[in-house]
Amino acid sequence: MKIILVFVTVILHILTSVSFSEASCGSSNCSLINGSQEGTVNKGKFVMDVSYRYISQDKKKSGSNTISSEVLVPKVDFEMRKLELDHHREFRTINKLVQLDASFGLTDIITLSVSVPAFNDRYHEHDDGVTPADPAGEFTNADGSTGFGDVTVLGKVAPLKTPKHHGTLGFGVKFPTGEYKLRNSEGDINEPTIMPGTGSYDFILSGFYNFSFIPNLLDIFVSISHRFTTENSLDYLFGDSTFIDGGASLRLTDIALLSLQINARISGRDRFINMMVPSTGGEFVNITPGVRLIATENLSFYSHVQAPIYQRVNEVNLAPNFGVLFGVSYAFPGVI
Numbered sequence: 001m002k003i004i005l006v007f008v009t010v011i012l013h014i015l016t017s018v019s020f021s022e023a024s025c026g027s028s029n030c031s032l033i034n035g036s037q038e039g040t041v042n043k044g045k046f047v048m049d050v051s052y053r054y055i056s057q058d059k060k061k062s063g064s065n066t067i068s069s070e071v072l073v074p075k076v077d078f079e080m081r082k083l084e085l086d087h088h089r090e091f092r093t094i095n096k097l098v099q100l101d102a103s104f105g106l107t108d109i110i111t112l113s114v115s116v117p118a119f120n121d122r123y124h125e126h127d128d129g130v131t132p133a134d135p136a137g138e139f140t141n142a143d144g145s146t147g148f149g150d151v152t153v154l155g156k157v158a159p160l161k162t163p164k165h166h167g168t169l170g171f172g173v174k175f176p177t178g179e180y181k182l183r184n185s186e187g188d189i190n191e192p193t194i195m196p197g198t199g200s201y202d203f204i205l206s207g208f209y210n211f212s213f214i215p216n217l218l219d220i221f222v223s224i225s226h227r228f229t230t231e232n233s234l235d236y237l238f239g240d241s242t243f244i245d246g247g248a249s250l251r252l253t254d255i256a257l258l259s260l261q262i263n264a265r266i267s268g269r270d271r272f273i274n275m276m277v278p279s280t281g282g283e284f285v286n287i288t289p290g291v292r293l294i295a296t297e298n299l300s301f302y303s304h305v306q307a308p309i310y311q312r313v314n315e316v317n318l319a320p321n322f323g324v325l326f327g328v329s330y331a332f333p334g335v336i
Contacts, residue, residue: 039111039166039168040108040109040111040158040161040166041103041104041105041111041331042108043106043107043108044105045104045105045332046102046103046104046105046331046332047102047104047329047330047332048100048101048102048329048330048332049099049100049101049102049329050099050100050327051327051328052098052325053097053323053325054095054096054323055094055095055096055306055323056092056094056320056323057092057318057319057321058091058092058321059308059311059318059319059320059321060090061311061312061313061318061319062313062315062316063313063315064310064312071316071317072086072087072088072130072316073086073087073088073090073279073315074086074087074277074278074279075087075088075191076236076277078188079188081273083272083277083278086130087128087129087130088126088127088128088129088130089137090126091125091318092125092318093122093144094124095121096119096120096122096123097119097120097121097149098118098119099115099118100115100116101113101114101115101116102114108161109158109161110155110156110158111155111158111168112153112155112156113153113154113156113172114151114152114153114154115151115152117149117150117178117196118149119146119148120145120146120148120149120178120196121144121146122144124141124143124144124194125141126139126140126143127139127140128186140185142184142185143184143185144194145179145182145194145195146196147178147179147182147195148178148179149178150174150175150178150196150198151177152173152174152175152204153172153173153175154170154172154204155170155171155172156168156169156170156206156208157169160209163212163215164215165209165211165212166208167207167209168206168207168209169206170204170205170206170207170208170225171203171204171205171206172206173201173202174200174201174203174204175201176197176198176199176200178195179196180195180196180197180234181195181199181234182194182195189234198229198232198238199232200230200231200238201230202227202228203227203230204225204226204228205225205226206223206224206225207223207225208221209221209222209223213248216251217250218249218250219249220246220247221247221248222244222245222246223243223244223245223246224242224245225242226240226241227240227242227243228240231271235272235273236272237270237271239267239268239270239271239280239281240267240268241268242265244264244265244266245261245262245264246261246262247259247260247262247288254294255293255295256291256292256293256294257291257292258291259288260287260288260290261288261290261304262285262287262288262309263285263287263288263306264283264284264285264286265283265284265285266283267280267283267284268281278315279313279315279317281313281314282311282312282317282319283310283311283312284310284311284320285311286308286323287309288304288305288307289304290302290305290325298332298333299328299329299330299331301326301327301328302326302327303324303327305323305324306322306324306325307322308320
């Protein structure tokens with residue numbers, strides 16, 4: 001019982017003491033099933049993941065086409081409460097994220113999970129202030145950001161849990177724990193996508209199903225989730241997102257598992273004071289091979305590489321080039 005109180009106290013401390021996002025600048029997402037946080041865990045078991053994610057984003061896209069021409073996107077002017085179209089020219093964004101994921105088995109079929117984007121760093125390059133009078137603008141790489149992201153808490157229940165079948169349903173809340181009013185190099189509130197947080201409470205529904213096609217050898221899975229967003233205090237509303245994932249894992253040896261995933265994300269347009277924001281939203285599909293190495297019964301290491309196979313943006317925008325993830329997972333069995 002003591003470990004439950006400690007776990008809840010830590011979560012509440014994070015949520016109440018700390019004040020990741022998608023729009024026109026630097027939008028990207030690393031949708032990955034890492035293999036240890038999707039289903040439920042047995043009663044009293046505590047699973048902790050620490051992962052590092054790196055996403056390079058410099059592919060110029062117009063709709064679903066890769067282009068060589070410039071990518072001009074709008075500025076969200078929060079102070080003047082307007083959109084400035086074709087305000088800056090995008091070059092590159094590098095997204096780095098250190099994330100903590102923890103799951104605790106309240107019962108054999110009910111699990112509480114929490115995701116903590118502990119360190120969110122975005123390096124960003126663009127030409128700022130592009131106008132007809134100054135078509136070149138001014139190059140800057142000083143408008144990225146670094147900070148703590150938005151914490152998500154998810155409750156999951158497994159109505160189906162047998163040796164061959166594992167199905168879960170989940171409901172979660174993303175809390176506005178990350179900063180979303182950071183200033184850029186000119187002193188203005190920065191672009192929404194550059195912020196570590198969104199400033200909004202969002203709600204998540206999810207489902208996950210795993211089938212042991214050949215027990216202890218070959219598993220297949222499918223996962224779907226939807227994020228319902230709400231407007232933040234700056235009157236900015238990020239578009240809803242749907243995530244669809246599927247794949248398989250194959251045990252090669254007692255210590256090595258290979259996996260292959262297809263990860264899809266469908267994002268709606270953002271809105272600002274009831275105006276549609278150009279160059280936001282789109283559809284993205286990635287193929288993701290991975291490997292997990294089992295060091296001990298409770299300790300494992302994993303890595304994934306993510307490559308795009310389909311990308312469509314609204315209007316023009318930068319899209320991810322590739323993504324990599326490295327992580328370690330440890331299970332504390334029988335803590336209560």
